[in-house]
Structures are given as C-alpha cells and as structure tokens.
Amino acid sequence: MxxxxxxxxxxxxxxxxxxxxxxxxxxxxxxxxxxxxxxxxxxxxxxxxxxxxxxxxxxxxxxxxxxxxxxxxxxxxxxxxxxxxxxxxxxxxxxxxxxxxxxxxxxxxxxxxxxxxxxxxxxxxxxxxxxxxxxxxxxxxxxxxxxxxxxxxxxxxxxxxxxxxxxxxxxxxxxxxxxxxxxxxxxxxxxxxxxxxxxxxxxxxxxxxxxxxxxxxxxxxxxxxxxxxxxxxxxxxxxxxxxxxxxxxxxxxxxxxxxxxxxxxxxxxxxxxxxxxxxxxxxxxxxxxxxxxxxxxxxxxxxxxxxxxxxxxxxxxxxxxxxxxxxxxxxxxxxxxxxxxxxxxxxxxxxxxxxxxxLNMDDRVRAHIIERLMCDFALSFADLEDKFGYLARPYEAEARALAAADPHKLVETNEIGITIKPEARAFTRIVASWFDAYLDTGEVRYSKAV
Ligand SMILES: C[S@@+](CC[C@H](N)C(=O)[O-])C[C@H]1O[C@@H](n2cnc3c(N)ncnc32)[C@H](O)[C@@H]1O
Ligand code: SF4
Missing domain, CATH: 3.80.30.20 (tm_1862 like domain)
Structure with a gap:
C-alpha cells in the first residue's frame, strides 16, 4: 500500500x-x-x-x-x-x-x-x-x-x-x-x-x-x-x-x-x-x-x-x-x-x-453501510439483507464493483461481505465515501480525509 x-x-x-x-x-x-x-x-x-x-x-x-x-x-x-x-x-x-x-x-x-x-x-x-x-x-x-x-x-x-x-x-x-x-x-x-x-x-x-x-x-x-x-x-x-x-x-x-x-x-x-x-x-x-x-x-x-x-x-x-x-x-x-x-x-x-x-430508502441503506464501515471496518451482506431484504441486493453488487475498481485495494471482498484491510483503516472515511451519493453534488468542501 x-x-x-x-x-x-x-x-x-x-x-x-x-x-x-x-x-x-x-x-x-x-x-x-x-x-x-x-x-x-x-x-x-x-x-x-x-x-x-x-x-x-x-x-x-x-x-x-x-x-x-x-x-x-x-x-x-x-x-x-x-x-x-x-x-x-x-x-x-x-x-x-x-x-x-x-x-x-x-x-x-x-x-x-x-x-x-x-x-x-x-x-x-x-x-x-x-x-x-x-x-x-x-x-x-x-x-x-x-x-x-x-x-x-x-x-x-x-x-x-x-x-x-x-x-x-x-x-x-x-x-x-x-x-x-x-x-x-x-x-x-x-x-x-x-x-x-x-x-x-x-x-x-x-x-x-x-x-x-x-x-x-x-x-x-x-x-x-x-x-x-x-x-x-x-x-x-x-x-x-x-x-x-x-x-x-x-x-x-x-x-x-x-x-x-x-x-x-x-x-x-x-x-x-x-x-x-x-x-x-x-x-x-x-x-x-x-x-x-x-x-x-x-x-x-x-x-x-x-x-x-x-x-x-x-x-x-x-x-x-x-x-x-x-x-x-x-x-x-x-x-x-x-x-x-x-x-x-x-x-x-x-x-x-x-x-x-x-431519508429515502436509498439514503437509509447507504447510511447503514457507511455507519457499519465507520464502526466495524466491514460490511456484512447478511446483515444488510436482514435489515433491508431484497432491496439490499443492488448495494451488494455495488460494493463488489467498487472494491474491484479500487486501484489501491483498500478492501477485501468475499461471499460474506467487504472488509477494510487492517493496514488501510486510516482510509476508512475514503472507503465510506464510495457509498456517498451526495459527495459530488454541490460545492461543499470538507476537511482532510486523514
Ligand atoms: C465542544 S468541544 C470541547 C468542549 C470544551 N469546550 C473544551 O474545549 O474543552 C469538543 C471537542 O471537539 C474537538 N474539536 C473542536 N474543534 C475541532 C476541529 N476544528 N477539528 C477537530 N476537532 C475539533 C476538540 O477536541 C474538542 O475537545
Ligand atoms: S474548543 Fe475552545 S472555543 Fe471550542 S468549544 Fe471548546 S473552549 Fe470553546
């Protein structure tokens, strides 16, 4: 890394x-x-x-x-x-x-x-x-x-x-x-x-x-x-x-x-x-x-x-x-x-x-994904399905696609879910931001990611 x-x-x-x-x-x-x-x-x-x-x-x-x-x-x-x-x-x-x-x-x-x-x-x-x-x-x-x-x-x-x-x-x-x-x-x-x-x-x-x-x-x-x-x-x-x-x-x-x-x-x-x-x-x-x-x-x-x-x-x-x-x-x-x-x-x-x-349904699913990543450094697909039923499926696919597209390989993916690698935990906010549908909308400026 x-x-x-x-x-x-x-x-x-x-x-x-x-x-x-x-x-x-x-x-x-x-x-x-x-x-x-x-x-x-x-x-x-x-x-x-x-x-x-x-x-x-x-x-x-x-x-x-x-x-x-x-x-x-x-x-x-x-x-x-x-x-x-x-x-x-x-x-x-x-x-x-x-x-x-x-x-x-x-x-x-x-x-x-x-x-x-x-x-x-x-x-x-x-x-x-x-x-x-x-x-x-x-x-x-x-x-x-x-x-x-x-x-x-x-x-x-x-x-x-x-x-x-x-x-x-x-x-x-x-x-x-x-x-x-x-x-x-x-x-x-x-x-x-x-x-x-x-x-x-x-x-x-x-x-x-x-x-x-x-x-x-x-x-x-x-x-x-x-x-x-x-x-x-x-x-x-x-x-x-x-x-x-x-x-x-x-x-x-x-x-x-x-x-x-x-x-x-x-x-x-x-x-x-x-x-x-x-x-x-x-x-x-x-x-x-x-x-x-x-x-x-x-x-x-x-x-x-x-x-x-x-x-x-x-x-x-x-x-x-x-x-x-x-x-x-x-x-x-x-x-x-x-x-x-x-x-x-x-x-x-x-x-x-x-x-x-x-919060609309998309906000609610994304809020849950982001909270779990920020708290557990991981997202469990079973947990997501428990909470949102069949609505969770597209987000699982999105998570897999985002993880595969990441050039820095910050996360690992398996059938259970995605996990931020221990050495990449300092970049957790960045991984969470992959799921943020509002990030690129508007002129909002934030502080440094780390
Ligand atoms: C409301 S303040 C603290 C309470 C009390 N007024 C004090 O200063 O001890 C809560 C905490 O926010 C953190 N904080 C304040 N401004 C910050 C900033 N610009 N960036 C990061 N943390 C900040 C500080 O660590 C602070 O202790
Ligand atoms: S950090 Fe200083 S200015 Fe800010 S809330 Fe605490 S005492 Fe007040």
Whole structure:
C-alpha cells in the first residue's frame, strides 16, 4: 500500500460521517412539523436520547470547529438556559408524557461554564420533563479552565456519570499557536476532582494535525494523557476549515503539518495508546477493554452520531438548543442555528426545528453501510439483507464493483461481505465515501480525509 499514491489520487477531503446525509446537505423544510409528528409517534416506554447544546465559551480557541460564541458576560448564557428549559417543556407537552432517557449529553461550546444555579435549574427542568433513572448515562463536555468547586457541585446535582475533558495538546508552543493555554497540572487536578465528585468515567479529547505539532510534541502530550488513565480517549484530526470558521484564519497555514505528517503522527499516537492497553474503537477513539464502548465495539453494537462513536442504540435522538440536530429514525432535523432566533422561536412556544432531510430508502441503506464501515471496518451482506431484504441486493453488487475498481485495494471482498484491510483503516472515511451519493453534488468542501 503506497500511502503517498493514495493521498494523491483522492481529493483529500471527505466528511467525517457523523451522519448520512451529512449536515451540509440538509435543506430548509418544515422541521418543527416533522419534529412534532416524530414526538407523537414515539412508542410508549421507548427510551430516547437527548443532546443539549450550549453555544457559549468563555475563551475562543483558534482551532475550534464547534458552533459556539465567545462571551465574557454571563447574562446571555443565563437567558439561554431559560430558553432551553422552555424547549424541554414544549417537547414534553408535544410528546404528551415524560419520555424515558437512556442517554443525556451536554455539548457545546462549553457547558462547563454554567454557574451552579444554572446546573440546578437544568437538572430540575430535565427531571420535571423527562424520565431520568439511575440507568441514564449523563455526560458533559468540560473545558478544564472553567472548572471550580461550584462547577463540581453543579455536576453532582446534575448526576454526571461521564465527563469529556478537552485537552487537545499540552505543548506550550502548540497551545500558543491555537490560543489555548492549559497546563497538565490543571487538567490532572480537574480530572481528579471530577472523579472525587463521583463522575465514574472520563474521556479525554486530544488532537493531531495542529500547528507546530511535531511527532515528539504529540508523543509528549499522549504520554501525559496516558498518565491520567482516562477510560476513553478521542484522538481527532484537526479539521482546518477557515472558509467556514473565520477565527481559524488566526492559525498560520505554514505551521500546519502536511498530509503525510498528519498520517504518521496519527498512526504513531494511536500505537502508543494501543500499546498501553487501550482497545482501538473505530477511526479515532480508544477505550479501556472493560469500558462500554470497547464492549459494544467487540459485539457489533457500536454506533455513530454527532458526538462521534457511541453505545447509544436509541432510535430517537432529540437535540435541544440552537443548531442542535435531532434524529427521528427516518429524518434529521436541525434547530434554528442563530441563538437569538432560536430563543425567540422557543419563547413563543414553538419547536425549533428548521432544516433537515427526510431519508429515502436509498439514503437509509447507504447510511447503514457507511455507519457499519465507520464502526466495524466491514460490511456484512447478511446483515444488510436482514435489515433491508431484497432491496439490499443492488448495494451488494455495488460494493463488489467498487472494491474491484479500487486501484489501491483498500478492501477485501468475499461471499460474506467487504472488509477494510487492517493496514488501510486510516482510509476508512475514503472507503465510506464510495457509498456517498451526495459527495459530488454541490460545492461543499470538507476537511482532510486523514
Ligand atoms: C465542544 S468541544 C470541547 C468542549 C470544551 N469546550 C473544551 O474545549 O474543552 C469538543 C471537542 O471537539 C474537538 N474539536 C473542536 N474543534 C475541532 C476541529 N476544528 N477539528 C477537530 N476537532 C475539533 C476538540 O477536541 C474538542 O475537545
Ligand atoms: S474548543 Fe471548546 S473552549 Fe475552545 S472555543 Fe471550542 S468549544 Fe470553546
């Protein structure tokens, strides 16, 4: 396998496939109407998942690709929490009951910047409008620079079971180039405090492909991350999309590692993590062997959603907050993106869905193929037929034809299905993109494939 040739022959930019069709292919539609019907259609007793988006941060990291706004004033954040609570009430009223929650995730932005009182308000409103049990997984993204005693008390009230802690890189030169100062000691103490406050599981996010990152610098960061023994590690490739995120223009492109360096850095860091007893999960996650994510990966029960890899098998994911995306089995609905407009809509008693896509049968089959490739590095024809019956046949033929036509022989084919070769797993997004019917339609630009 010649890595340079593979890079040369692909355009080098493909989606991360946290959904299919991907968000840039969502269109304006009656999102609130679809959401209303979907909420009415949820079967009694069926557990659902909830994603709550907090689009605020008290710092602005130049690498950031998330939907967030830098603010040093707290008043807009407190007002926004009020809108989130109103949206929860509207969802519960529309569904006609308190829906049982299997997973509840707070992402952002930085939900960790909430004050203690707002953790209380949210916790109370969630319990009033949804059925939360001690089986509900409650996860929150934490920026260590936010965490105080009050944050820890707030997290305890909410009942956080998993903390996702942003590290990115510990090297001071890299941190300067991305405007994210954060010491190892600060991170270590925050993780110890979270564990002390009863948070049972910790994930750490690290990035490769950052400006001024070298193999040695990344190695030092990963070494430090490993001393913290998180239950999970996400090692994401930095997505440089300055045409979408204007603040990324603060990053000097001359400082970014080239495509081949990115590839070698990622492989080196992944080997380091795996050699220290972590299982490799999908393209960019790692978990201790007894962690739920590792157990799910070994039994074909790993899934992919907007947070990346997940054990969440619910058919329905309800997204709350500005820009949050819901999945209702056969449709994606995204809430109004602009925070003020979102708040106006929910304060008027409306659901906030606006854009999205209804999946036709072709979308559904392709979504399943892409999810299995991203999670299992393989597609089983029997599994496809189990799910889609005779409709699966043309896709099996397509898979065989695509595999045969691939000059780089990234996959192996037999009567069972297709499998991405172990040495080609870094190119999984490329193999998934073979099945993407939208890839060549439109002007959408994505970040690097590896
Ligand atoms: C919402 S942010 C993290 C939460 C928290 N605000 C923090 O920074 O610690 C979630 C994660 O997305 C990842 N991320 C953000 N921008 C990215 C980009 N441009 N490319 C790849 N990953 C990115 C980072 O690893 C980050 O920890
Ligand atoms: S990385 Fe986290 S703290 Fe930094 S701007 Fe993005 S969401 Fe905010």
């Amino acid at each position: 010649n890595v340079e040739e593979i890079f040369a022959s692909y355009r080098g930019a493909v989606p991360r496939y946290t959904s299919y069709p991907t968000a840039p292919h969502f269109a304006d539609l009656n999102g609130a109407g679809i959401e209303k019907q979907a909420l009415l259609d949820i079967e009694t007793g069926e557990p659902v998942s909830l994603y709550v988006h907090v689009p605020f941060c008290d710092r602005l990291c130049w690498f950031c690709g998330c939907h967030t706004k830098h603010t040093l004033k707290y008043a807009p954040v407190a007002a926004y929490i009020g809108s989130l609570i109103t949206e929860m009430q509207t969802v519960a009223k529309t569904a006609g009951r308190k829906l049982p929650l299997a997973h509840l995730h707070f992402g952002g932005g930085s939900p960790s910047m909430l004050c203690e009182e707002d953790f209380h308000r949210l916790s109370e409103a969630l319990r009033e409008n949804f059925d939360i049990s001690d089986q509900t997984e409650i996860s929150v993204e934490f920026d260590p620079s936010d965490v105080t005693e009050a944050t820890l008390r707030g997290a305890a009230v909410l009942g956080v079971t998993r903390a996702s802690v942003g590290v990115q890189d510990f090297d001071s030169a890299v941190q300067k180039a991305i405007n994210r100062p954060q010491t190892f000691e600060q991170t270590r103490d925050v993780i110890a405090a979270l564990r002390g406050a009863g948070v049972g599981s910790v994930n750490i996010d690290a990035l490769y492909g950052l400006p001024l990152q070298t193999r040695d610098r990344l190695e030092a960061t990963i070494d430090q991350v490993l001393t913290l023994r998180p239950d999970r590690i996400a090692l994401f490739g930095y997505a440089h999309v300055p045409w979408v995120k204007k603040h990324q223009t603060m990053i000097r492109e001359a400082d970014l590692p080239g495509t081949l360096d990115r590839f070698h850095h990622a492989a080196y860091a992944a080997d380091m993590i795996a050699n220290r007893g972590y299982d490799r999960i999908g393209i960019d996650h790692f978990a201790l062997p007894d962690d739920d994510l590792a157990v799910a990966a070994h039994s074909g029960r790993l899934y992919r959603n907007f947070q990346g890899y997940t054990t969440d098998a619910c058919r329905t994911l309800i997204g709350l907050g500005a820009s949050a995306i819901s999945f209702f089995g056969t449709s994606y609905v995204q809430n109004i993106v602009a925070t003020k407009q979102y708040e106006n809509a929910v304060q008027s008693g409306n659901l906030a869905g606006m854009r999205g896509v209804r």
